[in-house]
Each structure stands twice: as C-alpha cells, then as structure tokens.
Amino acid sequence: MNRANKKTILQQPISTGGISILMVFTMLCLATFSVLSIGTAQAEMRLTQKNASSVADYYENEAESQRILSQIDGILKSGQTEGKTTEQMLQEISAIDSVTVEGKAYPRRVRVSVTNDGPVGVELELEITSLGSLKVIYSHMISKNNFTYGDQVQDLWKG
Amino acid sequence: MMKSIMLSRSGLYLVEFVIVLFVLCIVSVIVFQLFIKGSQISADAYDLNIAVVRAESITEEVLASAGEDAILAERFDNANGGYVLYYDEKWNLTDADKCKYSALISVIQKDFMLLSDVSIKNSSTVLYSIHTERYLGMD
Numbered sequence: 001m002n003r004a005n006k007k008t009i010l011q012q013p014i015s016t017g018g019i020s021i022l023m024v025f026t027m028l029c030l031a032t033f034s035v036l037s038i039g040t041a042q043a044e045m046r047l048t049q050k051n052a053s054s055v056a057d058y059y060e061n062e063a064e065s066q067r068i069l070s071q072i073d074g075i076l077k078s079g080q081t082e083g084k085t086t087e088q089m090l091q092e093i094s095a096i097d098s099v100t101v102e103g104k105a106y107p108r109r110v111r112v113s114v115t116n117d118g119p120v121g122v123e124l125e126l127e128i129t130s131l132g133s134l135k136v137i138y139s140h141m142i143s144k145n146n147f148t149y150g151d152q153v154q155d156l157w158k159g
Numbered sequence: 160m161m162k163s164i165m166l167s168r169s170g171l172y173l174v175e176f177v178i179v180l181f182v183l184c185i186v187s188v189i190v191f192q193l194f195i196k197g198s199q200i201s202a203d204a205y206d207l208n209i210a211v212v213r214a215e216s217i218t219e220e221v222l223a224s225a226g227e228d229a230i231l232a233e234r235f236d237n238a239n240g241g242y243v244l245y246y247d248e249k250w251n252l253t254d255a256d257k258c259k260y261s262a263l264i265s266v267i268q269k270d271f272m273l274l275s276d277v278s279i280k281n282s283s284t285v286l287y288s289i290h291t292e293r294y295l296g297m298d
Contacts, residue, residue, distance in 0.1 A: 019172075023179040027186045034193035041200035048204045052211045052287055059218065063292035070272060070294040 057118030065114045065122045076132050086132045106130040119143055209250050210279040210286040217262055218289050221275045226268050241265040271295050
C-alpha cells in the first residue's frame, strides 16, 4: 500500500445512516417480540379460563346428577313404604327431567344425563331391579364433541 | 475545505446518533411495558391453572372421604368450622404465617347429601372455587 492510498483511508469521513438502519431494525425486533409475548400470554390466559370454566361446569353438572340420584332413591324408598309397584315407581322416575328409563325387562336401566350450556356434562347409569333396589352402574363425563371420559374406551387408531 | 466537510459529517453523525438514541429510549419504554404486562398475564394464568388443579384435587379428596371428619382432619388443618390448607409462593404446602395462597374447604352434610365448597385464595382475592354435591345414600 503506497502513501497516497493510506492518506485516503485515514481521511475517509464517518458514514451516516448505518446506525439509523441498525436501530430501526433493533426497534422493529423489540416491538415484534413484545407483541408476540403479550399475544402468547393472552392466549395462555384464555386457555386457562376455558379449562377453569369447564371444570366448574363439570362439578355443577355432577352436583345436579347427584341431586337427581337422591330424588330417584327417595321415590324408591317412599314407594316401597307406601306399597307401590316398581312400574309405578319407574313412571314417577321417568317424569324427572334429564332421566330416561330404558328397556322393558328387569333389571331396568335408568340413564341420568345432565348437560347444561357448558362443554361438559355428566351421565349416570343406574339399574333398578324388580324389587325396587337401586344400583349405580357407572358415572362419567360427557362432552359436546362426543368424547367420553369414563369407563368406555374410545376407538383407537390401529395403524 | 476538505477538513470543514469532514467536521460537519462527524457532527451530522453525532446528531443522528443522539436522535436515534432518543427514539430508542422512547420505544424501549413502550416495549418494556408490553413485556411486563405479558409477563404479568402469564403469571396470572399460571396461578389460575394451579388453583384449578388444587381445587379439583381437594374436591375429589373430600368426595372420596364421604365427609368423614377423621379422614378430613388427618389431611387438612381445622379452621373456623371448616378446613384449610396453606401454600407458599411456589404452591408448596406451608404454615399459615408463610403462606401466599390458601385453600378454604367447607364440608356440610344435609339431607343425605354431602355439600363441598373449595375456594383457592391469594392474599386479597378468590382465584377459583368449586362447589359440588354427592349423594351419600339413605342406608
């Protein structure tokens, strides 16, 4: 490198604009990440609130199904003391909201299905014998998209 | 002539640098506020999530105990006619004086029904609560 070239390099002015570009890029990155961060946090909160509301809903429906169970047991107990037939008692039971009596043969299956406006409900399956005794077969959670959480196994992907 | 041009360019650079730094400061204040808000929302979501899990777990324990005082007293502390559990800031069980969160449990037996209320609270507000009932049978 000769002397004239060295002088040119030393005397080269500081270029303007470069720092602006760098800072604009930094600010854009910061703004993008902050918006993404708040978006993710809000999505997380929405998901948590949905979960919280579906759990509360499930327990509310569970309480309702247990109240109906108590009502059914009450009908059977009082019916037996009053000397009613099992058919008469089953007629009273089928008049309760959310209750369906299935089949004609004993033991008769009684299904209690409580689903309010929420995404999950509760289903109870009961068995009533010809002598009027009550047995709870199963209780499980049901959802609007037909997913059942309980003792029934869903169809699994078999490959 | 050349020297004066060079001086004015370095002055221009300085002016540019100061302006950019000023704008960066303003933008940073806004951006960091957004980051802090995001972090706060995320922390609240975490607390609510844990509160739901704790409330659900306590409710199931109460239902499984069928309201037996002996079982409940073994698992929870007695407080004002009900039961209570205390949690620290990391949701581990702790004593009343070190607690940040608490679970208040009310168990009542009425007309063959077990009524359970579980509320998870922080120092000032109720984070989450579950009410449920279980039929205990007439026999």
